[in-house]
Amino acid sequence: MTHRTLFAALALSTVLPVATLAQEAAAPEPKRGGTAIFHLVTEQGVLNPALRASTGVYQITGKIMEPLIDLTYDGPVGVLATDWSSSEDGLQITFKLREGVNWHDGEPFTCDDVAFSAMEFWKPLLNYSSTLQANLESVDCPDPHTAVFNYSKPMPLALMVAAMPDLGHPVPKHLYEGTDYQRNEHNTAPVGTGPFVFREYQRGQHIIAERNEDYWRGEEFPYLDRVIWRFIPDKSAAAAAIEAGEIHGSGFIGIPMADMIRLGEDPRFSVGTKGYENNVAHSTIEFNLRNEILANPEVRKAIYHGLDLQFAIDSIMRGFAQEGRGPIPSTGGINYTDDVTTYPYDPDLARQMLDEAGYPVGNNGIRFTLRHRSAPYGEYTQLWGEYFAQAMREIGIQVDIVTNDTPAFLNGVYRDHDFDTANGWHQFRSDPAVSTTVWLRSGTPPGQPWTNQFGYQSAEMDALIDAAAHELDPAVRADLYHQIQRLEMIDLPVIFAIEHPFIGIYNNVLMNHTNTPRWESSSWYDLWLNQ
Amino acid sequence: MRMPPILAYALRRLLQAVPTILIVMVGTFLLMQLAPGDMVDALVGDMGGADAAFIARMRQEYGLDQPVWVQLMRYMGKLATFDFGWSYVYEQPVSTLLLDRLPVTLALMAASLTLAFVGGVALGAWAGRHAYSAADNLISTLGLVFYAMPNFFLALLMILLFSIHLGWLPVGGLRDIAAFHTGWRLWLDMAIHMIMPVAALSLIYLAFYMRLMRSSVIEVSELDFVRTARAKGAPEGRIMRHHIMRNAMLPVVTLLGLQFATVLGGSVVIETMFALPGIAQLAYNSVIRRDLNTLMGIVFLSSLLVIAVNFITDLIYARLDSRIELR
Numbered sequence: 001m002t003h004r005t006l007f008a009a010l011a012l013s014t015v016l017p018v019a020t021l022a023q024e025a026a027a028p029e030p031k032r033g034g035t036a037i038f039h040l041v042t043e044q045g046v047l048n049p050a051l052r053a054s055t056g057v058y059q060i061t062g063k064i065m066e067p068l069i070d071l072t073y074d075g076p077v078g079v080l081a082t083d084w085s086s087s088e089d090g091l092q093i094t095f096k097l098r099e100g101v102n103w104h105d106g107e108p109f110t111c112d113d114v115a116f117s118a119m120e121f122w123k124p125l126l127n128y129s130s131t132l133q134a135n136l137e138s139v140d141c142p143d144p145h146t147a148v149f150n151y152s153k154p155m156p157l158a159l160m161v162a163a164m165p166d167l168g169h170p171v172p173k174h175l176y177e178g179t180d181y182q183r184n185e186h187n188t189a190p191v192g193t194g195p196f197v198f199r200e201y202q203r204g205q206h207i208i209a210e211r212n213e214d215y216w217r218g219e220e221f222p223y224l225d226r227v228i229w230r231f232i233p234d235k236s237a238a239a240a241a242i243e244a245g246e247i248h249g250s251g252f253i254g255i256p257m258a259d260m261i262r263l264g265e266d267p268r269f270s271v272g273t274k275g276y277e278n279n280v281a282h283s284t285i286e287f288n289l290r291n292e293i294l295a296n297p298e299v300r301k302a303i304y305h306g307l308d309l310q311f312a313i314d315s316i317m318r319g320f321a322q323e324g325r326g327p328i329p330s331t332g333g334i335n336y337t338d339d340v341t342t343y344p345y346d347p348d349l350a351r352q353m354l355d356e357a358g359y360p361v362g363n364n365g366i367r368f369t370l371r372h373r374s375a376p377y378g379e380y381t382q383l384w385g386e387y388f389a390q391a392m393r394e395i396g397i398q399v400d401i402v403t404n405d406t407p408a409f410l411n412g413v414y415r416d417h418d419f420d421t422a423n424g425w426h427q428f429r430s431d432p433a434v435s436t437t438v439w440l441r442s443g444t445p446p447g448q449p450w451t452n453q454f455g456y457q458s459a460e461m462d463a464l465i466d467a468a469a470h471e472l473d474p475a476v477r478a479d480l481y482h483q484i485q486r487l488e489m490i491d492l493p494v495i496f497a498i499e500h501p502f503i504g505i506y507n508n509v510l511m512n513h514t515n516t517p518r519w520e521s522s523s524w525y526d527l528w529l530n531q
Numbered sequence: 532m533r534m535p536p537i538l539a540y541a542l543r544r545l546l547q548a549v550p551t552i553l554i555v556m557v558g559t560f561l562l563m564q565l566a567p568g569d570m571v572d573a574l575v576g577d578m579g580g581a582d583a584a585f586i587a588r589m590r591q592e593y594g595l596d597q598p599v600w601v602q603l604m605r606y607m608g609k610l611a612t613f614d615f616g617w618s619y620v621y622e623q624p625v626s627t628l629l630l631d632r633l634p635v636t637l638a639l640m641a642a643s644l645t646l647a648f649v650g651g652v653a654l655g656a657w658a659g660r661h662a663y664s665a666a667d668n669l670i671s672t673l674g675l676v677f678y679a680m681p682n683f684f685l686a687l688l689m690i691l692l693f694s695i696h697l698g699w700l701p702v703g704g705l706r707d708i709a710a711f712h713t714g715w716r717l718w719l720d721m722a723i724h725m726i727m728p729v730a731a732l733s734l735i736y737l738a739f740y741m742r743l744m745r746s747s748v749i750e751v752s753e754l755d756f757v758r759t760a761r762a763k764g765a766p767e768g769r770i771m772r773h774h775i776m777r778n779a780m781l782p783v784v785t786l787l788g789l790q791f792a793t794v795l796g797g798s799v800v801i802e803t804m805f806a807l808p809g810i811a812q813l814a815y816n817s818v819i820r821r822d823l824n825t826l827m828g829i830v831f832l833s834s835l836l837v838i839a840v841n842f843i844t845d846l847i848y849a850r851l852d853s854r855i856e857l858r
Contacts, residue, residue, distance in 0.1 A: 203628065
C-alpha cells in the first residue's frame with residue numbers, strides 16, 4: 001500500500017492553519033544559547049508519555065522523549081521512524097527506524113525498545129492507546145532498525161500514523177525491563193532521545209531540561225541551552241509573570257482570556273491559535289436521552305436552534321473559534337465534511353418546535369426545567385454553560401446549573417448519569433477512531449469518561465463506527481466518517497456547538513515558535529531566543 | 532517525687548491531643564469519601580480520558596476498589612507507624628512531599644505572624660497611647676483599609692505595582708530558577724521572593740492586632756493599677772512596659788494562638804497566587820485531585836502544629852499573667 005505521499009496529502013488538508021497570530025518579523029539567523037522559560041498551570045505526577053497520554057505530559061516530555069512520527073504543517077514526518085508501510089491485508093505495519101540515535105544515557109535506540117514499548121506500555125498500560133492497540137498481537141524485529149507490528153484485525157495505516165505523534169513514544173527497554181513500570185524512577189526523571197536532557201524536577205516549582213550535546217539531528221541542534229517550565233497555578237499571576245518578562249510563553253489558554261486579549265495588543269507578545277491546529281476541541285451541549293423530554297429529537301433540535309453560536313464565539317471565545325459541524329472538526333482532513341444538517345439560530349422556530357413537541361410555556365413562563373452539569377474545565381467552559389442557561393431561558397426552558405469539580409462532574413455525568421444536560425469540551429485527537437467515535441458507540445459500561453453518557457443507541461451508528469475503524473482504503477474510510485458526521489447531526493445526542501483550537505501567548509523574543517500544528521507537544525529542537 | 536507542673540501540664544495536653552488528632556483524621560477521611568469521585572477520576576480527568584481497563588487497573592492498584600472501612604483501617608494502621616503512604620498524584624512518598632513543602636509554609640507563616648504581631652502590637656500600643664491624635668487617626672484608617680482588603684486582592688495589587696510597573700520584585704516563585712544562585716545569594720534571592728507573599732498574608736492580621744492592641748491599651752490605661760502607678764510617680768515608660776503593655780497584650784496573645792489555623796488557611800491563597808511550593812497549596816491541590824494520602828498527611832501535620840502553637844500560647848499566657856495557672 002502507498003503510504004508517505006498519501007499521508008502528506010492527508011495531513012496537508014488536516015492542518016490547514018487557523019492562524020490568527022501576530023506576524024513575526026522576518027526570521028534572522030538563529031542564535032545558539034539561552035534559557036526559555038514557559039508557564040504550566042498544573043504539574044504532572046508522571047513524565048512518561050508511554051504511560052500517560054496527556055497534553056500536559058507531552059508539553060514537557062515532548063522535548064525529552066520523541067515519538068516515531070510527528071506532525072508538521074507539511075504532514076507527518078519521521079522522527080524515530082524514517083519510513084512506514086502496511087501489508088495489503090492491513091495485518092502488518094512496518095516501521096523503519098532511524099539509525100545512529102542514542103538514548104540520553106548513551107545506549108543505542110533499536111527495535112527492541114519499540115517492541116518492548118508497544119507490548120509492555122502502548123497496548124496494556126497507555127490510556128487511549130490500549131483501545132487503539134487492542135488487536136496488536138506482537139512486534140517483530142527482523143533487524144535492529146525494523147519493527148513489524150502484527151495485528152489480528154486490519155489496522156488502517158492512516159489511523160496508526162495519525163495516532164503516533166501522541167501515542168507512539170518508545171521508552172528505553174534497558175531502563176524499564178524487569179522493573180515495576182508504574183514505580184520506575186524514570187517515570188519522573190525521563191530518559192529519551194530528544195533535543196533536551198532531563199535535569200531536575202522540583203515539585204511545585206519547576207522542571208529543567210538541558211541541551212542534549214549528542215542530539216541525532218546534528219550538533220547545530222537544539223539552539224537553546226535550557227528549557228524551564230514553571231508551575232504557576234493562578235492564571236492571573238501567570239499573566240503578570242509574562243507581562244513582567246519572567247516567562248516567555250504560556251500555552252493552552254494558561255492565562256485569563258481578558259489578559260490574553262490585552263497582552264495580544266502589546267507588540268512584545270504574539271497571541272493566537274497557530275500551533276494548535278492538531279489540538280482542536282469542541283465546546284459541547286450533551287443530552288441525557290434517558291430524560292423523556294430530551295429523548296424527543298425535535299426537542300434537541302429546538303435547543304440547537306435556540307443557541308446563538310456567533311454570540312458565544314464573539315463574547316466567550318473572543319472570536320478564536322467557529323461553529324461546529326458534528327463530531328469531526330474542520331481540521332480533520334479528508335474525514336471531515338461540512339455537508340451536514342445545520343440548525344441556525346432561530347429562537348422563534350425553537351419556540352414553535354417546542355410547542356409542537358408538546359411542551360408549551362406554563363403559567364410561570366417555563367416549559368420544563370433541566371438539571372445541567374457544567375464541566376470545570378476552565379474559564380470559557382464555565383461561561384459556555386452559563387450562556388446555555390441564558391439562551392434556554394429565552395425559549396422558555398429553565399436550566400439549573402450544578403457546580404462541580406472534575407471528579408464530581410465525571411461521576412455525575414459518566415457513571416451516575418445524574419444530569420439532563422451537560423457542557424464541556426471534547427478534544428479531537430488526529431483521527432476519529434482514537435477518541436471521538438467511542439463517544440457515540442453504544443455498549444460501553446457506565447463510568448468510563450468520554451464514552452457514551454447520553455444513553456444513545458443506534459445500530460446504524462455502531463455499524464459505521466466499526467466499519468471505519470478497520471477500513472483500509474482512505475477514501476472509503478473518509479466516506480464512512482462523513483456518514484457518521486451526518487447521522488450524528490440528525491440524531492443529535494450531543495451538540496458539537498463550537499470548534500476551537502486552544503490559544504497560546506508567546507514573547508516575541510522566541511523564534512520558530514508555533515511552527516508545527518502540535519507545537520506545545522513537539523520537540524522544540526529549532527526554537528531559539530532572539531535577544 | 533512529684534512531676535514539675537509544667538511537665539505534668541505538657542503530658543496532659545499531649546494525651547488530650549491524641550483523641551483530637553484521631554477524630555480529625557477519621558473525620559477528614561470520611562469527609563473525603565463523601566465528596567463525589569476519587570483520585571482515579573481526577574487523574575483520568577487530567578489525562579483527558581482513559582478506557583475502562585485502565586481505570587479498573589488504577590483503582591485496584593491504589594486500593595480504591597476496597598470497602599471504605601478497609602481503606603480507613605489500612606491507613607490508620609500505617610499512620611500508627613508514621614507511614615504516611617504514597618502520593619499517587621505526585622508519585623512520591625507523602626513524607627518526602629511534606630518535608631519538601633513544610634519549610635516554605637512555615638517560613639511564610641512565621642515571617643507573616645511575626646510581622647503582624649510585632650507590627651500590630653507596636654503600632655496599636657503607639658496609637659492607644661496617643662489615642663484620638665491625628666497620627667492615631669491615620670494609623671486606624673490605614674488599619675481599617677488593610678483589614679477590609681482580601682489578601683488575594685492585595686496580592687494582585689502588589690504584583691501590579693511592584694512587579695509589573697516598578698519591576699522591583701519578582702512576580703512569584705521561590706527563587707530565580709534561571710539564575711542558579713548558590714550560598715548567600717540564593718538565600719537573599721529567596722528572601723526577596725518572600726517579600727510580597729509575607730506582606731500580602733500579614734497585613735490583614737497586622738491591622739487586626741493593631742486595632743485590638745489599641746483598644747486594649749486605651750482600656751487598660753484607665754484601670755486603677757495604672758492610676759496608682761502614676762500616683763506613685765513611676766516613670767511613664769515603665770508604666771507602659773510593665774503595667775499597660777503586659778496586660779493589654781493578653782487578648783492579642785490569645786488571638787495569636789487561635790489565628791494560627793486561620794493564617795494556615797490564608798496561606799493557601801497566597802501560595803497559589805505567588806506560586807510558592809508550600810504545604811497549603813499542596814493541600815488545595817490534594818483536595819481537587821482527591822489525593823487522599825497527601826491530604827491526610829497534611830491534616831495530621833497541621834493538626835499537630837495547631838495543637839503545639841496553642842500549647843505554646845498557653846505557656847506565654849501564664850508567663851504574662853501570674854494569676855493564670857497551668858492545670
